Amino acid sequence: MQARYFLLLMILAGTTLQAQEQPPELHIGYFAPFGVQIGGSVAYTDVLKQQIGAHQWWWRAQAGYFAQPNVSDAVFLHPEVEYRRCRPGQYFYASSSIGSSLAYTLSKQEGTLNLASGTIDYQKEGSLYIIPRISLGIGVAPRKRLGGYLRASYGQQLGGDNGKQAFFSAAAGLAISMHSKP
Amino acid sequence: MTRKAFIEKALKAGIGLPFFSSLLLESCNRYDLDLPDLHGAFEGKVIIVGAGAAGLAAGHLLQRYDVDFEIIEAAPVWGGRMKKTTDFADFPIDLGAEWIHTHPAILSDILSSPDINADIDIIVYNPQTTQTWNNGRLRDHNYISKLYSEWKFKHTTWFGFFEEYIVPGIEDRITLNTPVVEVDYSMGKVQLKTETGQVLEADKVLLTVPLKILQSEHIAFVPMLPKAKTDAIGQVSVGDGIKIFVEFQDRFYPDMLSFGPILKAFREEEKFVYNAAFGKESSRHILGLFAINEKATAYTQLGTDAAIIEQFLAELDEIFEGQASASYVQHVIQNWSAEPYIQGAYSYDFEDRQWRVVEAIQEPVADRLFFAGEALSIDHQATVHGACASAFDAVARMLKES
Numbered sequence: 001m002q003a004r005y006f007l008l009l010m011i012l013a014g015t016t017l018q019a020q021e022q023p024p025e026l027h028i029g030y031f032a033p034f035g036v037q038i039g040g041s042v043a044y045t046d047v048l049k050q051q052i053g054a055h056q057w058w059w060r061a062q063a064g065y066f067a068q069p070n071v072s073d074a075v076f077l078h079p080e081v082e083y084r085r086c087r088p089g090q091y092f093y094a095s096s097s098i099g100s101s102l103a104y105t106l107s108k109q110e111g112t113l114n115l116a117s118g119t120i121d122y123q124k125e126g127s128l129y130i131i132p133r134i135s136l137g138i139g140v141a142p143r144k145r146l147g148g149y150l151r152a153s154y155g156q157q158l159g160g161d162n163g164k165q166a167f168f169s170a171a172a173g174l175a176i177s178m179h180s181k182p
Numbered sequence: 183m184t185r186k187a188f189i190e191k192a193l194k195a196g197i198g199l200p201f202f203s204s205l206l207l208e209s210c211n212r213y214d215l216d217l218p219d220l221h222g223a224f225e226g227k228v229i230i231v232g233a234g235a236a237g238l239a240a241g242h243l244l245q246r247y248d249v250d251f252e253i254i255e256a257a258p259v260w261g262g263r264m265k266k267t268t269d270f271a272d273f274p275i276d277l278g279a280e281w282i283h284t285h286p287a288i289l290s291d292i293l294s295s296p297d298i299n300a301d302i303d304i305i306v307y308n309p310q311t312t313q314t315w316n317n318g319r320l321r322d323h324n325y326i327s328k329l330y331s332e333w334k335f336k337h338t339t340w341f342g343f344f345e346e347y348i349v350p351g352i353e354d355r356i357t358l359n360t361p362v363v364e365v366d367y368s369m370g371k372v373q374l375k376t377e378t379g380q381v382l383e384a385d386k387v388l389l390t391v392p393l394k395i396l397q398s399e400h401i402a403f404v405p406m407l408p409k410a411k412t413d414a415i416g417q418v419s420v421g422d423g424i425k426i427f428v429e430f431q432d433r434f435y436p437d438m439l440s441f442g443p444i445l446k447a448f449r450e451e452e453k454f455v456y457n458a459a460f461g462k463e464s465s466r467h468i469l470g471l472f473a474i475n476e477k478a479t480a481y482t483q484l485g486t487d488a489a490i491i492e493q494f495l496a497e498l499d500e501i502f503e504g505q506a507s508a509s510y511v512q513h514v515i516q517n518w519s520a521e522p523y524i525q526g527a528y529s530y531d532f533e534d535r536q537w538r539v540v541e542a543i544q545e546p547v548a549d550r551l552f553f554a555g556e557a558l559s560i561d562h563q564a565t566v567h568g569a570c571a572s573a574f575d576a577v578a579r580m581l582k583e584s
Contacts, residue, residue, distance in 0.1 A: 034328045070285070071308050071331045108306045110336055110461060111286075115347070116299045118290035122306075165324040 022047050022056070025142060027149060029173015031064050039066025041078075041171065048081065056084040060097070066169075076103035080135070091141045095151070101131040105160070129160035131167050142177035149175055215291035215571050218578030224249055226385025228580065229374060231362050231401075234262020235279070236390035236554040238344055239292060239570035241352040243577045246294070253352070254374065254382065256361035256523040260349065262392070263524060263556075264566065266341040270514050273462040275427055277516035279340040280472075281307060282333040283565045292570045293347055302343070303336035305461030309437030314444050315501050322436075323444050330448070336461060340566050361523065365389075366404040367550050386580050388552045390573065393543075394420045394525040407547060414542035417534050418557055421475030422482045423518035423527025426494055427458055430509040433467045434502050441477075453477035455498075467509075469498075474527040482519045490515055528564040529557030536560060544576070552576045 027043040041064030049057035062078040080099020086092065104126060111122040133155025140147040150172050157165040228244055230237045233255035244251040259265075265277040282288070286304045312326040335343065349356070364375040365387060374382040395401065396415050406412070439455040440447035447453070451474075458470035471494060473481060481490045491513050498506030518524050532539045540560050546552050554576035555569055562568030 034325065036329060068308075068328060068331070071306055107308070110303060110305050112301045112303050113286045113289060114299070114301055115290050115293055116296045118287035120286060120304070165327070167325070 023179035026176040031171045033169040058082040072107040074105040076101045095137045097135045127160040131155045147175035224581045229384035230388045232390035233260035235566045235569040236573040240573035242348045253356045264341040266339040274339045276339040279566045288567045305334045307332045307334045311436035312438045313436045364402045390554045414539045419531040420526045422478035423474045424478040425516045426471040428513040429511040430467045432509045434505040487515045
């Protein structure tokens with residue numbers, strides 16, 4: 001029992017130590033499901049477990065928006081756990097992550113076009129679904145303040161009106177260190 | 183560059199799906215069709231040959247500019263490749279042009295009449311279930327719903343749109359059942375000879391007949407058209423075209439079914455089976471087949487409607503394990519290749535660069551012969567709104583150059 005507490009203490013201490021060395025990051029970027037839908041996301045990313053050799057574990061809470069032009073608008077929340085492989089002292093890393101999005105989509109089903117003005121009054125329907133997905137990516141941890149990332153994800157849309165559908169996306173953006181390094 | 187050509191190049195370059203799909207989405211972009219800004223008054227007479235989308239749009243525009251004009255149509259009905267049937271299902275069915283391939287505001291642009299303060303209901307055509315039939319296997323590709331969308335009419339059709347908003351204003355200018363067999367522009371005025379020997383005279387003529395009619399030399403020109411133009415006309419590929427609608431007792435098919443590899447199917451856009459009742463207020467199960475080029479020839483060469491439907495049901499039975507024949511109620515076939523004044527689908531490919539071919543065909547002859555039609559819209563070829571845009575361009579040329 002004591003050994004277990006000791007281990008937990010060591011992990012927390014390590015995490016704290018790691019958190020000091022590797023401050024949380026704010027990720028802001030472009031998010032493009034299916035390569036063509038347009039959107040953006042913002043995420044808070046923090047160290048989950050201290051770096052052991054080249055291995056790092058992070059967690060991320062992400063929120064975002066994407067749209068299929070003229071068809072739908074969606075918002076999502078996406079918690080995930082990320083593994084980074086990064087040589088000690090280096091900033092470049094390769095990553096893989098797993099998580100699940102909770103998404104809400106508002107889709108245009110039909111509309112009424114006014115022939116005089118050319119404007120359309122759309123009727124919309126909402127649907128809620130989840131998207132478990134895995135991601136692979138590369139990134140550069142902030143050396144002082146700014147870094148960046150590129151990620152590609154694949155998953156399955158579950159629920160909603162249309163049942164199971166493949167989901168893939170690409171994301172790119174900036175990683176902003178939440179604390180300046182001395 | 184056409185949408186098809188761009189997709190082809192993107193795929194050849196290995197760019198793949200993202201660009202492929204962005205091209206699918208290109209059709210969602212707003213395309214503005216502006217009324218030509220015309221100056222000066224043209225006081226002569228214009229004859230429009232062909233009462234399809236381009237001919238009717240040109241007539242609508244000439245009416246607006248108070249130009250004396252007449253539309254001569256060979257067939258017993260106007261509409262060209264727009265056609266509907268209202269007695270097959272509980273909603274009107276487009277036997278010809280069906281989808282709105284750009285933002286529906288184009289309908290407002292085509293009318294360009296702020297006085298028409300009417301509403302028209304449209305469907306966001308975003309098929310949710312897509313399958314492919316490839317190498318004897320049926321596979322789901324429902325993610326296509328995230329990549330592809332267009333629009334359709336909810337309660338009417340392309341034909342119905344023209345019938346309600348364009349034709350009433352110009353109906354008294356349309357003469358049906360009058361095939362033109364010769365266009366003589368050797369003199370000051372252009373003389374049109376009809377199949378019955380009647381001679382019509384105009385200062386300018388706008389030819390909007392399908393390219394297939396020009397290619398098959400149904401209309402003789404005196405003097406002959408310049409070689410550059412006839413060469414260009416010959417460089418446009420127009421294949422067979424067919425649409426089949428079948429009513430079934432049960433729904434056993436997806437919103438869309440393509441044949442062969444999914445990327446190839448969407449790149450070629452030659453054959454699709456689809457739920458024709460998608461988004462309609464209908465309790466019936468109506469499946470549509472759209473096929474062009476060789477995919478259509480496989481049916482049209484069979485000769486009779488009975489043979490065509492037998493072949494089509496057999497195909498569906500193979501894919502859906504006999505459900506088609508078991509659930510069959512009725513069908514309607516529109517064989518566009520068998521229409522004597524249409525003879526095929528629409529412009530599909532160009533032997534030379536598209537813009538070069540189109541410009542050569544569009545080029546007025548002796549400032550008296552003008553050309554318009556779906557094939558002559560560079561960015562929106564093979565669409566109704568492209569035909570209208572081409573007609574607007576031709577009218578602008580015609581009246582500006584007078």
